[in-house]
Amino acid sequence: MSEPTAAGSPSPEVPAKSMEQIVSLCRRRGFVFQSSEIYGGINGFWDYGPLGTELKRNLKNAWWQDVVQRELIGPTGDAVDIVGLDCTIIMNPKVWQASGHVGGFNDPMVDCRASKARYRADHLVVLGSIAAGSRLWAFVEGDDAARTKATKALCKYEKCDAPDPARHVLRPFTAITADERARTIGPDADEPGSLTEPRMFNLMFETHCGAVRDEDSKAYLRPETAQGIFVNFQNVVDSTRVKVPFGIAQVGKAFRNEVTPRNFTFRSREFEQMEIEFFIHPSEANQWYAWWRDWRFSWWQSIGLTSSNLQLREHDRDELAHYAKEGAGTSDIEYRFPFTAPGFGELEGVAHRADFDLRAHATHSGKNDKAKYFDQARNERYFPHVIEPSAGADRGTLALLCEAYTPDPSRPSGVFMRFHPRMAPVKAGIFPLVNKEGMPEIGEKLFRTLRKKHVVEFDEKQSIGKRYARMDEAGTPFCITIDSETLSSQTVTVRHRDTQQQEKLGIEQVPAWLDRQIGLED
Numbered sequence: 001m002s003e004p005t006a007a008g009s010p011s012p013e014v015p016a017k018s019m020e021q022i023v024s025l026c027r028r029r030g031f032v033f034q035s036s037e038i039y040g041g042i043n044g045f046w047d048y049g050p051l052g053t054e055l056k057r058n059l060k061n062a063w064w065q066d067v068v069q070r071e072l073i074g075p076t077g078d079a080v081d082i083v084g085l086d087c088t089i090i091m092n093p094k095v096w097q098a099s100g101h102v103g104g105f106n107d108p109m110v111d112c113r114a115s116k117a118r119y120r121a122d123h124l125v126v127l128g129s130i131a132a133g134s135r136l137w138a139f140v141e142g143d144d145a146a147r148t149k150a151t152k153a154l155c156k157y158e159k160c161d162a163p164d165p166a167r168h169v170l171r172p173f174t175a176i177t178a179d180e181r182a183r184t185i186g187p188d189a190d191e192p193g194s195l196t197e198p199r200m201f202n203l204m205f206e207t208h209c210g211a212v213r214d215e216d217s218k219a220y221l222r223p224e225t226a227q228g229i230f231v232n233f234q235n236v237v238d239s240t241r242v243k244v245p246f247g248i249a250q251v252g253k254a255f256r257n258e259v260t261p262r263n264f265t266f267r268s269r270e271f272e273q274m275e276i277e278f279f280i281h282p283s284e285a286n287q288w289y290a291w292w293r294d295w296r297f298s299w300w301q302s303i304g305l306t307s308s309n310l311q312l313r314e315h316d317r318d319e320l321a322h323y324a325k326e327g328a329g330t331s332d333i334e335y336r337f338p339f340t341a342p343g344f345g346e347l348e349g350v351a352h353r354a355d356f357d358l359r360a361h362a363t364h365s366g367k368n369d370k371a372k373y374f375d376q377a378r379n380e381r382y383f384p385h386v387i388e389p390s391a392g393a394d395r396g397t398l399a400l401l402c403e404a405y406t407p408d409p410s411r412p413s414g415v416f417m418r419f420h421p422r423m424a425p426v427k428a429g430i431f432p433l434v435n436k437e438g439m440p441e442i443g444e445k446l447f448r449t450l451r452k453k454h455v456v457e458f459d460e461k462q463s464i465g466k467r468y469a470r471m472d473e474a475g476t477p478f479c480i481t482i483d484s485e486t487l488s489s490q491t492v493t494v495r496h497r498d499t500q501q502q503e504k505l506g507i508e509q510v511p512a513w514l515d516r517q518i519g520l521e522d
């Protein structure tokens with residue numbers, strides 16, 4: 001599990017976007033709200049408002065269309081076969097023993113005896129002098145306010161104006177010795193020595209099925225959607241005509257009791273995943289791994305993450321998960337969020353999981369070799385290997401929001417959301433220039449026609465400038481105005497969000513034109 005890093009050198013393309021401004025626009029315009037806000041919220045849980053719901057739905061729909069429904073040509077020139085699945089959130093707890101989650105879905109945790117706060121050890125860094133006996137200050141990486149606080153405390157203690165790079169260094173908490181830990185002041189503590197040694201903490205939410213709450217009724221909320229796919233592998237093979245190589249896709253909620261939920265929706269306790277398990281003959285792992293990695297990267301670009309803020313990062317050998325060590329590889333598709341810049345945070349992982357999961361379920365369920373797949377073409381029985389592209393719908397939505405946010409002081413709104421038309425929550429605004437001469441009626445008719453296929457808005461209130469400003473903040477790519485020329489020559493004025501340029505279009509052409517702009521065929 002990798003956390004966004006603050007490593008790397010600043011790039012000239014790092015956008016001047018502040019997370020505070022993005023969060024504030026999200027709340028003001030109804031993209032994202034704090035869950036149960038009227039009761040003070042609940043840490044790690046977020047609600048999507050009307051615009052955010054459309055945005056996230058567009059992302060998930062585009063993923064489903066492009067992965068499951070539309071033709072996708074694979075590395076061999078043949079169409080890639082992928083079918084869908086929709087599994088339950090609560091499964092037999094044995095699933096999680098077999099997958100290794102009950103025993104091993106752990107993160108090293110650090111408790112603070114003074115403040116009672118709990119942190120992920122791999123999220124903490126310590127700042128301080130390398131000299132023996134000196135004090136160190138711990139804080140959560142990426143938390144700028146905490147870093148400033150630690151720096152001030154260090155300077156006061158060491159009687160200097162600024163940290164001296166030759167003496168004062170920043171190190172991962174996991175790299176310090178027990179002696180250094182005893183001299184470390186926790187993020188929310190005043191005195192050194194309150195942080196415990198890192199300990200393991202299970203991230204799965206527990207619940208109970210039925211009236212009796214005991215060990216036997218204990219169950220878990222799934223921490224990933226993948227296992228539902230693995231345990232249904234045989235059902236899908238038996239009930240459909242799929243043959244290896246083929247994939248199973250699923251979109252759904254996952255839950256992790258993250259210790260330090262933070263960075264807006266980036267690290268939540270309830271989130272949605274979009275996962276594919278792609279089953280292949282073991283000899284074809286390299287080819288499929290490379291193809292999935294590259295296709296998934298280009299897919300994120302195709303829905304608007306076109307800047308250098310998107311990167312593909314191949315894992316180093318020592319970073320690989322237990323199942324991937326001997327495999328074709330693991331890579332992350334990462335985005336440079338304002339809170340990770342100049343570093344990056346993971347949007348999607350693409351991993352060769354070998355036959356780890358199918359084999360584990362075959363063993364734990366007692367099916368053993370009977371669970372092997374029979375490949376008629378090869379006349380061979382084997383456990384297929386798996387390439388897993390696993391993406392987060394909430395992190396994806398957050399990346400779309402951050403990428404789209406474009407400050408523009410020349411506009412009345414001061415900002416516009418440059419969403420790809422396919423992702424934009426509202427595709428077009430329809431405005432009668434004035435509320436007379438039949439313009440509202442023509443506008444409403446066009447609105448009803450476009451509404452059959454798209455989310456569009458009809459707005460006849462306030463000045464045209466104010467209506468444009470509202471649409472700019474919502475990220476609506478086109479505004480269509482019914483004006484006096486509509487009456488005389490059946491044309492409308494289309495205003496493009498990004499360039500603010502206007503063009504005339506025949507009103508009859510608008511529906512097909514809008515389909516094309518959004519990437520739908522005529």
Ligand code: ATP
Pocket residue numbers: 001002003224256258265266267268269270271272273346347348349390391392393394395396
């Ligand atoms: P991280 O290292 O950031 O904890 P991970 O490597 O554990 O993530 P995976 O288990 O590979 O993540 O999950 C696949 C995807 O699910 C991630 O790429 C991410 O988009 C999403 N995801 C995982 N944990 C969270 C979370 N707490 N909040 C939101 N999305 C998440």
